[in-house]
Amino acid sequence: MADFGNKDFLACCGSSKFAQEMTMAGPFSNYSQAVTAARDIWFNKVDVNGWLEAFAAHPQIGESSAQKNKSPTSAQWSKGEQSTALATATDSSLKELFDWNVRYREKFGFIFIICASGRSTPEILTEIKRRYPNRPIVEFEIAAQEQMKITELRLAKLFSVEADAATRAKPDK
Amino acid sequence: MADFGNKDFLACCGSSKFAQEMTMAGPFSNYSQAVTAARDIWFNKVDVNGWLEAFAAHPQIGESSAQKNKSPTSAQWSKGEQSTALATATDSSLKELFDWNVRYREKFGFIFIICASGRSTPEILTEIKRRYPNRPIVEFEIAAQEQMKITELRLAKLFSVEADAATRAKPDK
Numbered sequence: 232m233a234d235f236g237n238k239d240f241l242a243c244c245g246s247s248k249f250a251q252e253m254t255m256a257g258p259f260s261n262y263s264q265a266v267t268a269a270r271d272i273w274f275n276k277v278d279v280n281g282w283l284e285a286f287a288a289h290p291q292i293g294e295s296s297a298q299k300n301k302s303p304t305s306a307q308w309s310k311g312e313q314s315t316a317l318a319t320a321t322d323s324s325l326k327e328l329f330d331w332n333v334r335y336r337e338k339f340g341f342i343f344i345i346c347a348s349g350r351s352t353p354e355i356l357t358e359i360k361r362r363y364p365n366r367p368i369v370e371f372e373i374a375a376q377e378q379m380k381i382t383e384l385r386l387a388k389l390f391s392v393e394a395d396a397a398t399r400a401k402p403d404k
Numbered sequence: 405m406a407d408f409g410n411k412d413f414l415a416c417c418g419s420s421k422f423a424q425e426m427t428m429a430g431p432f433s434n435y436s437q438a439v440t441a442a443r444d445i446w447f448n449k450v451d452v453n454g455w456l457e458a459f460a461a462h463p464q465i466g467e468s469s470a471q472k473n474k475s476p477t478s479a480q481w482s483k484g485e486q487s488t489a490l491a492t493a494t495d496s497s498l499k500e501l502f503d504w505n506v507r508y509r510e511k512f513g514f515i516f517i518i519c520a521s522g523r524s525t526p527e528i529l530t531e532i533k534r535r536y537p538n539r540p541i542v543e544f545e546i547a548a549q550e551q552m553k554i555t556e557l558r559l560a561k562l563f564s565v566e567a568d569a570a571t572r573a574k575p576d577k
Contacts, residue, residue: 274539274541275539275540276540277540278511278512278513278514278540279452279456279512279513279514279540279541279544280456280513281513282540282541283452283453338451339451339452340451340452340453340454341451341452366447366448367448367449367450367451367452368447368452368455368544368545368548371452371541372541375541
């Protein structure tokens with residue numbers, strides 16, 4: 232039984248309402264149970280202000296650090312999630328991504344959210360250009376779905392760290 | 405040719421981006437042209453923060469004055485739009501509406517937006533109860549559609565005031 236707290240869930244998703252509700256809904260016996268609860272909370276209980284709060288907790292894609300990021304765990308995970316992007320980036324593609332991020336934020340009022348794990352910089356550039364013409368409300372919901380993917384990957388990390396610790400604590404196994 | 409400014413459009417819809425874009429898109433030769441521009445601006449150009457800004461400019465339904473309301477014209481129109489509701493309200497139905505407004509705002513993070521023109525208090529109560537179970541993102545879009553209906557009614561008032569003034573200015577007609 233994994234007993235995580237507010238801080239752990241806030242590292243998975245930067246909405247304070249999400250973290251509070253997850254803490255209340257827990258403890259969860261496994262990852263799958265936590266994801267089911269997380270989806271329900273994110274899509275049915277966290278309001279639009281909470282979505283914006285979660286988006287604002289991310290560093291801009293292509294940038295290595297989020298000054299606003301209040302969770303050191305989240306900052307570390309974010310770096311890992313963007314490792315493929317950074318490995319495939321050139322100076323010019325990073326510059327292009329930066330410019331598109333500015334355009335995107337001007338149109339939509341929040342940063343470009345994408346589950347970057349395993350995605351190259353060219354792939355991310357294709358995505359931001361494809362999503363840019365969307366209506367603001369459509370893009371808002373897509374960003375929320377991407378945030379949920381990020382949250383699921385991070386919950387998996389939380390539970391695998393927990394599983395590792397449990398294994399280490401039982402050397403007779 | 406009706407030459408309205410920022411202040412006029414802000415009285416129709418409390419999003420500053422909406423008012424700016426309408427001012428730039430004008431002057432409009434008639435009401436119909438203004439509505440076409442308004443729909444495009446509201447649904448395609450105003451971002452989710454602008455939607456929240458517009459919602460926040462309304463008084464809560466069932467309340468006569470909006471302290472936050474920065475537009476005296478908007479406040480006056482709002483009173484007119486709620487006249488049917490107020491005429492059909494009892495102390496107990498107003499209390500019930502007040503309680504539902506609180507519940508609604510707690511769940512969604514913005515006030516209940518409804519195009520109240522011609523609607524009785526029992527009808528409005530039915531609507532708030534019907535919409536309350538919605539997912540936050542679904543309700544956000546419904547509220548934006550209601551805001552557009554309110555904006556259209558107010559644009560009609562703006563243009564009819566303009567038409568009246570033009571008629572008065574030409575007594576030979």
